[in-house]
Amino acid sequence: MILDIIVPVSTDIWNKEVELEAEKIKSPGIQVRVTSLTKGPVSIESEYDEAFASPCVISQAEELEMNGSNGVVIYCFGEPGLHACKEKLSVPVVGLREAAVSMAKILGDRIGVISTIKSAVPRHVRALKHEVHKVVAVDMPVLDFVNVRELEKRIEMKIQELINYGCDVIVLGCGSMLNIDIKRMQNEYGIPIVIPLDAAVAVCEYLMKNNLKQSKLTYPFPPVKEIK
Amino acid sequence: MILDIIVPVSTDIWNKEVELEAEKIKSPGIQVRVTSLTKGPVSIESEYDEAFASPCVISQAEELEMNGSNGVVIYCFGEPGLHACKEKLSVPVVGLREAAVSMAKILGDRIGVISTIKSAVPRHVRALKHEVHKVVAVDMPVLDFVNVRELEKRIEMKIQELINYGCDVIVLGCGSMLNIDIKRMQNEYGIPIVIPLDAAVAVCEYLMKNNLKQSKLTYPFPPVKEIK
Amino acid sequence: MILDIIVPVSTDIWNKEVELEAEKIKSPGIQVRVTSLTKGPVSIESEYDEAFASPCVISQAEELEMNGSNGVVIYCFGEPGLHACKEKLSVPVVGLREAAVSMAKILGDRIGVISTIKSAVPRHVRALKHEVHKVVAVDMPVLDFVNVRELEKRIEMKIQELINYGCDVIVLGCGSMLNIDIKRMQNEYGIPIVIPLDAAVAVCEYLMKNNLKQSKLTYPFPPVKEIK
Amino acid sequence: MILDIIVPVSTDIWNKEVELEAEKIKSPGIQVRVTSLTKGPVSIESEYDEAFASPCVISQAEELEMNGSNGVVIYCFGEPGLHACKEKLSVPVVGLREAAVSMAKILGDRIGVISTIKSAVPRHVRALKHEVHKVVAVDMPVLDFVNVRELEKRIEMKIQELINYGCDVIVLGCGSMLNIDIKRMQNEYGIPIVIPLDAAVAVCEYLMKNNLKQSKLTYPFPPVKEIK
Amino acid sequence: MILDIIVPVSTDIWNKEVELEAEKIKSPGIQVRVTSLTKGPVSIESEYDEAFASPCVISQAEELEMNGSNGVVIYCFGEPGLHACKEKLSVPVVGLREAAVSMAKILGDRIGVISTIKSAVPRHVRALKHEVHKVVAVDMPVLDFVNVRELEKRIEMKIQELINYGCDVIVLGCGSMLNIDIKRMQNEYGIPIVIPLDAAVAVCEYLMKNNLKQSKLTYPFPPVKEIK
């Protein structure tokens, strides 16, 4: 069975690392394919970016389904094109945000999300307002995350801030927060930290193995029509 | 002051009528411009359609702003690209759904929405679940609405169904339900019926005249970046 | 068409200014009439005041309807008599609070309201608890608002406090906060500020022009009976 | 200690029976005084009626407090003047609706309320929407409740209707549903039925005996001012 | 009529005082019996403690019912076994938490609860999240409450903290906070303070006197079966 991870940006700089991480956690019978986009924004930090990424994500997902995909993860906390893909595809489609938040809710009651730049926060608040306790930002653009040490330092500051605010579970609110020493932080701060990649792969594998996909009563196939 | 109405489909068959209606209700100092898209789907009946329409709507809105727009209405109950436009533009942007529902809530407590095809219902339910009491469908594709008599007949059936279900205000859940004899239906069924065009023009004019626009604290300008 | 503004206090000191403001924003075909009460409290700062103002407001509204009114605005954020008027009258009736909050919700997600004296806050919190993010007070009795400079200074302090608290839209929570330089404050603090007069006139005109009024399914005519 | 029951209508036809019922359930150390109004509507079946009753209720409550009252019950499910009395008085004030619904919530999860005329329903729905499961009406004006047999028959029909709708507790939604054989109905329909008089007397006695009253942080004394 | 108070711990050190307090507030026709458990934890400060206390509480309640009980109060804010007792018994069963919070909601809008040790807080937050504004802890184990002066000092600190946080009513969140000078604190801090014993006795007496018990539609008798 093939599990596809679409990194919904027009750069492949994250693909290798995402693939390495996914390989570590996937089940034996599952083959992981990681692809990014040829068109669209280079990173997703606003609803504007999401809107321009969405049609590219959908087209990619449709193509992957034709090429044997058994399940698709949209590898971005903003989940561009998620609902449209749930409508269009016959295989399960999972977003980072819904998977991470669902798993986090089993671990505690007041979820704190750590996002990227400050202006990325309001759209997650809008999407999650009944689901999470607080969303904060490391205040770094996604493309600067290659500076892992600085990112790690800021994530730790935000973990402490969220604990002080009453949160009991942390969710990393971006797919590009990679190579972070989460195990150490969990021990040091005494709080579970959900990495969205792990949550999304677990949820997608579960759906694939159990013959489940999004309900077509709620995500009906879109009517076929002309798109100019 | 120029109020722009973007009909977010790749056909101009609705433009003339929308313009005529808007001319009737707009205030004297306001000039209405109605445009549709050159690219994108011919109608919006799914999140899939919305995703393909959104980038075209945004580009159009950006261009209209450069051409002197003072306010933009996205003329579709699905509101493709609305939040992205609220981020990107410096003038107020208003969607049919938010305007119609806001006005309806002043008139009553349990709003019933009449949508197009059955498969269009779930996405409106998802968007409005805490806001409205019930969403139903006339079960006609948008492009068949040129058959006004049939549409009118079905709308009346749905009004009765929504009243029986306990609704106290009706909202027409599509911008293309035009030429309907709403005045007669209001009298006959004894229930207020909100036409989204009227609501959106009123809200947008209000914002334009009073120097208001979406909060940049919640809809910050998107970071400038490469979009391939 | 006649739009009536009832200033629900037993003093006419605000009428002239309200009329001047309303004249500026009303549409050409609309005639504005501003009246206050001959009986009742001189200002509305508690549910106690509201209870004594309500029957006077209702009687006034009934009389104005007989004298050709096409729509009524109850010009107080506490909205004394609003629901009873919605029951009794056949023309649309709009309160400052519902109009301002409805418009504010289109501009952002976390509304901050600025009220008058501290003891006026709890009743607005009770009425708006699911609708707004925070209610604060300038801590000045309404009748001291003639000291506009002091009022302006305190409003600015409260705007900053509400922004720090996470609000993204400000609503002035009293009809008597007049002659304030809102345009400057909006620019300086980078946040939209909704003036309830403007919102209520826009909503009421919209309803009047589009032949809409409160649903009689939810605001049925009260049974005729003896009132001693 | 004196417990005052204000029947907020301008007729004393209910006073004797209310007093007899209250005498049965009150505690030994408590003296019950039942009064009605000299002004105001003869029955309360709308927000219109409530608005005209409210100032009379408040004045009466103020006078009773001066005459030694230790606690006041406003004997109407619409609770005219309740919040204003909570502000103005220094002794506890309790409404029928809040007392009955609070007690009912201890007995079950889905409360069904039986109201008077059909047009009385929407205002209770508005007040209780997050608190109760369903409000229905016996479709009889309050002043016809002297026909006890007919009233009883209709109440039984509504109990069955509410059980079928999924309710697990019944609340009689009017103070004038007197002389009903509730004990028999409870046994016959297997559902607890809350009589608002009993609940309100229990709550008010509890507050009086334990030196409790409404929080002045939320119901502050109204500012003293001129009321013309 | 016999009102039973079960102190759900395997120590009888609280029984005498609870009985004395209950004797002061109970109505004349009511006989109060106070019992504790012979098995189970010595205090209840976690869901773990509650789980081990629950079967003992239920067995005790069943036995008391056979011995003529007319109503049962489970004398712990954690309410171990409450819902199971509501299923199993034919007489009313009331928990401290539900009674105290129901009464508090009549007094104000934002309830603050004062609990015992810090680790006892999260389970009350989970149980009450939609009902109360804030839960804090005096940070003392229940068995140290015999040090009444220290307890009193810490309760006062927490009252001030809860008022600063916006609470308008205080609920003592433990049955063992006895001998506290509540009357003085109410006057000094100007906020109502609900003692759960008083609330639970009032609610239970009300149910007993009025022939009410938990709805069997929602708390059906458990199916009879083998328990090894």
Added chain:
Amino acid sequence: MILDIIVPVSTDIWNKEVELEAEKIKSPGIQVRVTSLTKGPVSIESEYDEAFASPCVISQAEELEMNGSNGVVIYCFGEPGLHACKEKLSVPVVGLREAAVSMAKILGDRIGVISTIKSAVPRHVRALKHEVHKVVAVDMPVLDFVNVRELEKRIEMKIQELINYGCDVIVLGCGSMLNIDIKRMQNEYGIPIVIPLDAAVAVCEYLMKNNLKQSKLTYPFPPVKEIK
């Protein structure tokens, strides 16, 4: 790594089948141990049953943890002892209900749960009221589920009933609904059906593999104390 499944009843008739099912879906590195209780009720169909099962579940879970467990599933939709185990254990603990509902919410918006006997429904409604759309019962005691054909027939009737009611995802609300041909039903009724065993094993494996467990900020270790 060892994943323990506790079937919280005092019979081992389900163990073999649960083990067979779990073996099919577990990941290669995971060893599954299935145990039931030696004490407690033979089936769980009420809060009464849950209360008597809980301490036995907790003791068993503590023992399994000492015997090398890396994660525990409480194999009952009523989840007896779940929160207490989350407090007491240092390894992740997962209940059937929370796992199944979390996964179902990724598949749709309106979850329908199929429970056992009618009197088992209210407690699930109470636990899930904000999470699911409807709970119904096959009206068979758990111990009759060995009659698989009858169970299957009744499940199909309930699936149709839930679809008619507007549900878009089905959750089997009992661990003992085994050997049902879910794959056929999914195809026939066009709706995803979540089997709680599969969901709970997936969630528990995810937590085990990713070094996650319930937050100790919300499920703190219970204070050590005497339990008689």
